[in-house]
Amino acid sequence: MSAFLTYLLNGLAVGCAIALIAGGLVVIHRVTGVVNFAQGTFAVVAGLCVSSLLGLGLPHGVSEVAAVLVAALAGLLTGLAAVGRRGTTPLSSLIVTLGVGVLAYAVEIVLWGDQPRSAPGLAGAVTLAGARIQTQHLLVIGVTAAVFALLALFFGRTYLGKALTACASNPYAARVVGIDTRLMGLLAFALGGLLGGIAGVLVTPLRPISFDTDVTLIVNAFAAAVFGALTRPVVTLAGALLLGVAETMAAGYGYGSHQLEVALGLMIVVMIVQAGRRPAISQEQT
Amino acid sequence: MIGVRDLVVSYGTATALDHVTLTVEAGEMVALLGPNGAGKSTLANTLAGLLTPASGTVEIGGRLALIPEGRQLFPDMSVADNLALGGWRSGERDPSYAYDLLPRLAELSRRRAGVLSGGEQQMVAFGRALMSRPAVLVVDELSLGLAPNVTADLAGHLAGLNRERGLTVLLIEQNARLAFDLCRRAYVLESGRVVTEGECAELAGDPRVAGAYLGGAIT
Numbered sequence: 494m495s496a497f498l499t500y501l502l503n504g505l506a507v508g509c510a511i512a513l514i515a516g517g518l519v520v521i522h523r524v525t526g527v528v529n530f531a532q533g534t535f536a537v538v539a540g541l542c543v544s545s546l547l548g549l550g551l552p553h554g555v556s557e558v559a560a561v562l563v564a565a566l567a568g569l570l571t572g573l574a575a576v577g578r579r580g581t582t583p584l585s586s587l588i589v590t591l592g593v594g595v596l597a598y599a600v601e602i603v604l605w606g607d608q609p610r611s612a613p614g615l616a617g618a619v620t621l622a623g624a625r626i627q628t629q630h631l632l633v634i635g636v637t638a639a640v641f642a643l644l645a646l647f648f649g650r651t652y653l654g655k656a657l658t659a660c661a662s663n664p665y666a667a668r669v670v671g672i673d674t675r676l677m678g679l680l681a682f683a684l685g686g687l688l689g690g691i692a693g694v695l696v697t698p699l700r701p702i703s704f705d706t707d708v709t710l711i712v713n714a715f716a717a718a719v720f721g722a723l724t725r726p727v728v729t730l731a732g733a734l735l736l737g738v739a740e741t742m743a744a745g746y747g748y749g750s751h752q753l754e755v756a757l758g759l760m761i762v763v764m765i766v767q768a769g770r771r772p773a774i775s776q777e778q779t
Numbered sequence: 780m781i782g783v784r785d786l787v788v789s790y791g792t793a794t795a796l797d798h799v800t801l802t803v804e805a806g807e808m809v810a811l812l813g814p815n816g817a818g819k820s821t822l823a824n825t826l827a828g829l830l831t832p833a834s835g836t837v838e839i840g841g842r843l844a845l846i847p848e849g850r851q852l853f854p855d856m857s858v859a860d861n862l863a864l865g866g867w868r869s870g871e872r873d874p875s876y877a878y879d880l881l882p883r884l885a886e887l888s889r890r891r892a893g894v895l896s897g898g899e900q901q902m903v904a905f906g907r908a909l910m911s912r913p914a915v916l917v918v919d920e921l922s923l924g925l926a927p928n929v930t931a932d933l934a935g936h937l938a939g940l941n942r943e944r945g946l947t948v949l950l951i952e953q954n955a956r957l958a959f960d961l962c963r964r965a966y967v968l969e970s971g972r973v974v975t976e977g978e979c980a981e982l983a984g985d986p987r988v989a990g991a992y993l994g995g996a997i998t
C-alpha cells in the first residue's frame with residue numbers, strides 16, 4: 494500500500510512538471526492558434542542554465558529565477574521567429590517552431606555539450622502516511638499548484654488575460670477593437686517560455702537534462718494539452734496528472750521501459766475520442 | 780468626419796478599391812450602397828486601419844469604431860467581457876457605459892455571446908463599438924440576416940446616437956430602403972469605384988439605382 498502511495502505522489506510530481514510544459518503549449522495555442530513544438534526546448538534551456546549557474550557558485554533562488562527568465566527570453570525569440578511577421582499562418586508558424594527546436598539543439602550542444610547535466614535541488618525526503626516522498630517532489634507539486642492558480646486568475650479575471658484570449662477566439666475581431674494581436678502573440682510565447690522554464694528548473698534536480706530531453710517532455714506535454722483540447726488549462730492539468738501517475742505506476746510495477754508508450758497511447762485514445770465528439774479542426778480555424 | 784481621397788486598395792494584383800473619393804462631414808450620417816464584391820467591406824477595413832492603402836489618403840476626425848460585417852464577437856466570452864474589450868482603445872472598461880446607451884444589453888450581460896440570436900449579437904457588436912467612445916462609426920451591414928423589426932430597433936438607436944450625440948456614421952448597406960430612410964446622402968460603389976453619389980431622395984428616383992437596389996419599385 495505504501496509503495497502505491499509513493500508511486501502516486503511521485504506520479505503527481507511528474508505530472509505537475511508535464512502540466513507546466515503543457516500549460517505553456519495551451520497558453521501559446523490559445524492566443525496564437527500555433528502549436529509550439531519548441532515548448533520542450535524552453536525547459537531544457539532553463540535546466541541547462543540552472544546547472545551552469547549553480548556550478549558557477551550562484552546561490553539558489555537567484556540561479557533558478559535567472560534560468561526561468563532566460564527561458565522566457567527564449568520563448569520571446571521563438572515567438573518573434575514564429576509569429577513576428579504579420580500574416581504568418583498557424584501552420585507555417587508550427588513549422589518554424591520545429592525549426593527553432595532543431596536550431597536550439599545546435600546552440601545547446603555548443604554551449605553545454607551533449608552530456609546530461611543535473612543540478613542540486615531540495616535535499617531530503619518526508620514520510621507521508623507511510624509513503625516516502627522527496628522534498629523536491631513536494632516543491633514541484635506546490636509550485637505547479639500556485640502557477641496554475643495564478644494562470645486561472647490571469648486569464649479569467651484580468652483585462653490583459655481576456656485580451657489575450659480574445660486574440661485566439663477571433664483574431665480579426667481583436668484587431669477591430671484595437672488589440673495588437675502580434676504583440677499579444679509575442680507575450681504568449683514569452684509566457685510559454687516562462688512556464689517551460691519553471692518546469693525545467695524544477696525537473697533538473699530530479700532527472701538529468703540533456704539537449705534532446707525536449708522530445709520526451711514535449712510528447713508528454715502534448716498528450717496532456719490535447720486532453721485539454723489545447724485550450725483548457727484546468728483539463729490539461731488533470732490530463733498531465735493522470736499521465737504522470739500512469740507512467741510512474743507503469744515504471745513502479747516493472748514496465749519502466751514503456752513510459753513513453755503510455756503517453757503516446759493515451760494521446761491517441763484522447764484524440765480519437767475528441768475527434769468523434771466535436772469537429773476539432775473546424776473549431777481551430779474559426 | 781471621414782475624408783477619403785483617391786483611395787486605392789489591392790489584394791495582390793486584384794484592385795479592390797479604385798480611386799475612391801468620399802466624404803462624411805462631422806455629425807452626418809451617410810450611406811454606402813453596393814452589391815456583393817463591390818469593395819464595401821474593404822473600404823470599412825481600410826477606414827478601421829486594418830488594411831493598408833496602395834495609394835490615396837484617409838483622414839478620420841477622431842476615434843473610429845467599426846461594427847464589422849457578420850458581428851465578429853468573441854463567442855466564448857460573456858456579453859460583458861465582449862463589451863469591456865470594446866473599450867481597449869478608450870480605456871472604458873465598465874460595460875455599464877454601453878448599458879446606458881443600449882439598455883437591452885444589461886439583460887444579456889452574463890450570457891455567452893456565441894449563443895445569442897443574430898439581432899442580440901448585432902446589438903452586442905453595436906455596444907462593443909460604442910465602448911471605444913467613437914467620434915465616427917462605420918457600420919458594415921447592419922441589417923444583414925436580421926428580421927425587419929430587429930433591424931428597425933437597431934436603426935432607431937443608430938439614428939438617435941447620430942441626432943443626439945452628433946455621432947458621425949457611415950452606414951454600409953445592401954438594403955437601400957433602410958439606408959435611404961436613415962441617411963440624407965449616399966454613395967454607390969460598384970466594382971471598386973464610386974459610380975454615383977448624391978441626395979438619397981434623388982438617388983431613389985434614379986432609374987439605375989432604383990432598378991438595382993430597390994427592385995425597380997420606385998420607377
